[in-house]
Amino acid sequence: MCALNFTAKSFDVIWAEGSIFIIGFERGLREWRWLLTDNGYIVVSELSWLKPDAPEEVKKFFAEAYPPMETVEENLEVARRTGYHVVGWFAIPERGWWDNYYTPIERKLPALKSKYRGDKNALHILACEDLEIRMYRKYAEHYGYVFYVLQAEA
Numbered sequence: 001m002c003a004l005n006f007t008a009k010s011f012d013v014i015w016a017e018g019s020i021f022i023i024g025f026e027r028g029l030r031e032w033r034w035l036l037t038d039n040g041y042i043v044v045s046e047l048s049w050l051k052p053d054a055p056e057e058v059k060k061f062f063a064e065a066y067p068p069m070e071t072v073e074e075n076l077e078v079a080r081r082t083g084y085h086v087v088g089w090f091a092i093p094e095r096g097w098w099d100n101y102y103t104p105i106e107r108k109l110p111a112l113k114s115k116y117r118g119d120k121n122a123l124h125i126l127a128c129e130d131l132e133i134r135m136y137r138k139y140a141e142h143y144g145y146v147f148y149v150l151q152a153e154a
Helices: 025-035 056-065 072-081 094-115 120-142
Strands: 011-016 036-048 085-093 144-150
Touching: 011 025, 025 036, 025 056, 025 072, 036 072, 036 085, 056 120, 072 085, 072 144, 094 120
Parallel strands: 011 036
Antiparallel strands: 036 144, 085 144
16 A cells, blocks of 8 residues: 555556555545546545534544544545545445444354453454444444545646
């Protein structure tokens, strides 16, 4: 992600679903820009605040879990500042989180906690997963994964 070995303007579209966080949203947009053809597109998903007034409990959680998290508006400004036209954006609906991610994890947690009951590291990871699920259950309206559809400015 940090040292891509391609020639300039190699791609008409870059699709980075669930991965730009590895390099960072702004850094990824900056460093991948040269890979796009003129007027090429980049589609990235980024964990984002959907509302600017999140409760302290969830803000504190993400201050530790994902400190660089910004609002949709802040991310849109980053996109513009790094040479992109914003085509659009949308948040993944809550149902997508529950049906395809949290519910399957939640079902497996009891068995995993039993299996790893003597492993402090594993239990810590499982406790973090459980806390993340509880945060989403309480505060889903305040944050989520947002897809940003951007076009490189020529």
